[in-house]
């Protein structure tokens with residue numbers, strides 16, 4: 001996740017030593033122009049897009065206003081898509097701003113074509129050709145099918161426009177040069193096969209960004225052999241939470257958790273969607289998007305569970321709410 005930002009700092013020095021500033025500054029990335037598409041605005045596509053935005057890919061997680069005083073930081077509906085500037089305490093390499101992605105013409109993306117939006121989401125190129133900082137998970141969304149990304153854009157086109165001027169992302173040297181190589185074309189992506197439980201589960205795990213939070217990192221780089229093994233710590237203000245081990249390891253992961261228990265682990269939070277979530281405390285503080293993911297149907301959770309059973313078990317004790 002955002003800790004990955006540190007990677008670019010470390011890489012920077014090595015790359016500079018090898019390549020020198022001249023090469024980096026002269027290299028001009030050759031991104032494909034945005035496709036000419038106009039998404040279908042039907043009730044079905046908009047509904048599917050809303051599901052991807054608010055539940056499965058949790059775009060809300062970074063682009064919407066959240067209520068930090070409540071469990072799992074629910075979205076403030078009036079602030080959906082208005083964007084926000086990450087606080088400098090997070091140690092990001094510069095000023096990082098998840099932009100206003102509402103259809104406001106001046107301060108949002110209302111003047112963008114549908115093709116511009118799809119290119120930004122799957123390929124990491126802003127409308128003006130600027131490479132996006134890969135904290136925006138476009139490297140995962142690159143796998144989003146044409147059908148899904150078009151549905152997503154259809155929904156985004158229906159968001160109420162919110163006027164919210166934000167500064168542009170300004171990354172420090174040398175990260176600003178290094179990320180020029182991160183965007184990559186992704187065109188003509190077929191639908192994942194819903195009838196293959198494992199393929200579908202893998203697709204959902206990719207869209208849900210599970211590995212981004214559940215894989216421990218060092219200096220911003222995912223630790224080899226620790227995929228989904230938990231132990232990544234997140235500090236927000238006075239609160240701290242550590243991601244859980246969700247590999248099938250029986251002792252430290254979810255190896256002993258049956259499928260029904262797994263589904264219930266998510267669906268138990270449906271009560272908060274109805275009654276409102278409780279206040280944030282040190283014991284319940286979490287960044288796991290429980291309020292979004294509680295809405296995933298049992299069938300999809302079952303596919304996610306099936307896929308997670310196939311990742312290598314890793315013995316890695318991860319205490320989610322350390323007491324000391």
Ligand code: HEC
Nearest residue numbers: 057058059061062097098099120126132133135136137169
């Ligand atoms: C982990 C946080 C995170 C998540 C989740 C996320 N984004 Fe982003 N997004 C960002 C950041 C940060 C930027 C700005 C990057 C930059 O300016 O270099 C960004 C940029 C964008 C842009 C380009 C804005 C511009 O003005 O160039 C679009 C469009 C966008 N995101 C859409 C989405 C959509 C749609 C989703 C869900 C499918 C999503 N994002 C999920 C963090 C996130």
Ligand code: HEC
Nearest residue numbers: 205208209210213241242243244246286287288289304320
């Ligand atoms: C933004 C970060 C984030 C994302 C994205 C995320 N998680 Fe989590 N997850 C956490 C944290 C932190 C915890 C530990 C605290 C808690 O239980 O709320 C956790 C806990 C869990 C648990 C509970 C494990 C247990 O033993 O009780 C499960 C299961 C889980 N996550 C599955 C997933 C799956 C599947 C995905 C992707 C679809 C996912 N998570 C995406 C941060 C995240």
